[in-house]
Amino acid sequence: MSPTASxxxxxxxxxRLTIRRPDDWHVHLxxxxxxxxxxxxxxxxxxxxxxxPNLRPPITTAAAAAAxxxxxxAALGESDAAGAPAGPASxxxxxxxxxxxxxxxxxxxxxAELERGQAEGILTAxxxxxxxxxxxxxxxxxxxxxxxxxxxxxxxxxxxxxIHGEVTDxxxxxxxxxxxxxxRQLIPLLERHxxxxxxxxxxxxxxxxxxxxxxxxxxxxxxxxxxLHINRNSLFAGGLRPDFYCLPVAKRERxxxxxxxxxxxxxxxxxxxxxxxxxxxxxxxxxxxxxxxYNAPYAIESYAAVFEQEGALERLxxxxxxFGPRFYGLPPNTGSLTLERQDTEAETAEAVPVALxxxxxxxxxxxxxxxxxxxxxxxxxx
Numbered sequence: 001m002s003p004t005a006s007x008x009x010x011x012x013x014x015x016r017l018t019i020r021r022p023d024d025w026h027v028h029l030x031x032x033x034x035x036x037x038x039x040x041x042x043x044x045x046x047x048x049x050x051x052x053p054n055l056r057p058p059i060t061t062a063a064a065a066a067a068x069x070x071x072x073x074a075a076l077g078e079s080d081a082a083g084a085p086a087g088p089a090s091x092x093x094x095x096x097x098x099x100x101x102x103x104x105x106x107x108x109x110x111x112a113e114l115e116r117g118q119a120e121g122i123l124t125a126x127x128x129x130x131x132x133x134x135x136x137x138x139x140x141x142x143x144x145x146x147x148x149x150x151x152x153x154x155x156x157x158x159x160x161x162x163i164h165g166e167v168t169d170x171x172x173x174x175x176x177x178x179x180x181x182x183x184r185q186l187i188p189l190l191e192r193h194x195x196x197x198x199x200x201x202x203x204x205x206x207x208x209x210x211x212x213x214x215x216x217x218x219x220x221x222x223x224x225x226x227x228l229h230i231n232r233n234s235l236f237a238g239g240l241r242p243d244f245y246c247l248p249v250a251k252r253e254r255x256x257x258x259x260x261x262x263x264x265x266x267x268x269x270x271x272x273x274x275x276x277x278x279x280x281x282x283x284x285x286x287x288x289x290x291x292x293x294y295n296a297p298y299a300i301e302s303y304a305a306v307f308e309q310e311g312a313l314e315r316l317x318x319x320x321x322x323f324g325p326r327f328y329g330l331p332p333n334t335g336s337l338t339l340e341r342q343d344t345e346a347e348t349a350e351a352v353p354v355a356l357x358x359x360x361x362x363x364x365x366x367x368x369x370x371x372x373x374x375x376x377x378x379x380x381x382x
Contacts, residue, residue, distance in 0.1 A: 010308055010378065013343035017313065017379065021335040022300060022320035024049040025328075026162075026201055026222050026273030028135075028292065029072060029099075031055050036075045037358035037366035038278045041296040043076055043097035045381060047333040050162070050273070051099045053127055058104035058139050062117030065101040069122070072099045078361060096335075100124040102162065106139055107146040111153035118159050124328065125160040125199070126150075130181075132168045134247040135277065135291055144189060151189075155196040160328065162199045165208065166248055175232070178248055179207040186211070190219065199327070202227065202275045204248045206258035212269050213262065220327045222273025223263045225302035226293045226371055231256045242284045243369050246277065247291040263303075263319060264312035271323035274299045281355070281367045295371035298352055302372060304339055304379040338382040349376045 011017070024046040029035050042049050051072065053059035059068055076097060103114055103126045117123035128147075129140030141147055154161055166177040167184060190198065200212055200221040212221040226246065231253045234244045244250065262270045276299065277292025284290055295302060300320065307316040325332045342349050352372040357365040 011313070011341045013341055013346070015341045016338055016382065017304065017316075017341070018336050018338045019317035020321040021045075021047045021333040021337050022272060022317075023047055023324050023333065024274050024276075024299070025199070025271060025324045026050055026052065026224075026275045027296070028052045028054070028275070028277040030278060031068070031071065033360035033362050034278055034280070034366060035071065036078055037360040037368070038276075038294070038296060039072060039075045042276065042299075045300045045337060047096065047335060048098045048100055048330075050125060051101055053102045053104035054129060054135060054137060058106070059102070060104050060106055060109060061113055062103070062120060062122045065103060065117060066120075066122050069099050069101050102127045104129065104139070105141055105147060105150060107141055107143070109147070109150055111150045114150065114159055115153055115157055118157055123159065125162050126154060127162045127164070129164050130166060130168050130185075133164050133166050137164070144185060151193050151196060155193045158197065158329075160197040160199055162201055164248075165200050165203070174249055175251055178203070178205050182207060182211050190215065194218070197327070199273075201273060202248060203259065203262075204251050205255045209258045209262040209270075213267060215269075217269075220269045220271065220323075221262075222275070222324075223259055223270055224273065224275045224293075225295050225299055225306070226250070226275075227256065228260050228263060228306045229256075229302065229372075242289050243371075243373070244293065245284075245289060245291055246275070246293045249291075260306060260310055264307055264310040264315055266312075266315045266318060268318070268323040268326060270319065271327065272303065272320045273324075278366075278368055281369060284369070293371050294368050297356065297370045298372055298377060300337065301339065301377045301379045301381060305377050308378065339379040340382050341378055342376075342380055344376045344378055350380055351376045 027049045059065050105128050129137035131140040131142045165181045167181045172180050198219050202224050203221045204227050230250050232250045274295050276296035278294040279290040279292050307313050354374045356368045360366045
């Protein structure tokens, strides 16, 4: 990694930071027009990405995952031909971007489907959604006892289990659902399947950070940029802020600080996963108020801001580019990515657009509001 700021203060404007090209271990790319609109923002900075399977219908077979992978690559090719979407337009798309596919676990899924998908090089992991926990999770799992053979197969073949870690019991407060999940579901799961590799995705609490840090080597966690920047007060700052609504929902300030400490600690059990989740403007402001934050356009810049604020820029590369591949048993990337620090007070400073109008192959562009809309981030992708 190139020279960076010291812990005593921020880097000077013009300072460059070069790291090994990172990966995103949790993305939502959607499908159709939305896929065509957003895929380039992930590919411009990340070499690989774990793609979530919660489409309609969900990706439950190796054949469906392979077909979805082809649609992603085709959409990226269309974006490349049309030029970068509005927003970070000066950054190149990743011609070598690799989508890593996952299967959506249901209570009727045949374990042999996962074994076949892994053997054929199609499936990198499988995703557990508690039924009703988040977007397009209605087909998810209601009782872990019903997928015992699936989990046994995954443990045997080394296929990682990715978990949305919240209980869906309506009697449990929404801000407590992650902590309760640890006690009711995750601890018994790890005891029953000690050899199973598990990623506790998009953790949001001090409870989760402490549990992962203290658990055995088969448990890791991803941390999003938005949970490092916002707390639950952000949802109501100046009015109801639908662009800050996500699931798991942001928690108290003490939890945000615990996540920042975990992410910047240098502990290899924590690595980058944006959980970027695009919803069109009208969906975010509808009666649904869909959950999800679209952070892909400026994800690495967002993480860099946190690591600099915590005096830990020298640890950004490991969090973004090394720890994830190590846990998944994949080689680190060979390319690099460079950020440059800008003077946030200068008239020439580049701000994050307040909205993005993205080409999607139709006559009507997709309108999305990116995370950090209107802000000037201290680092920008070169």
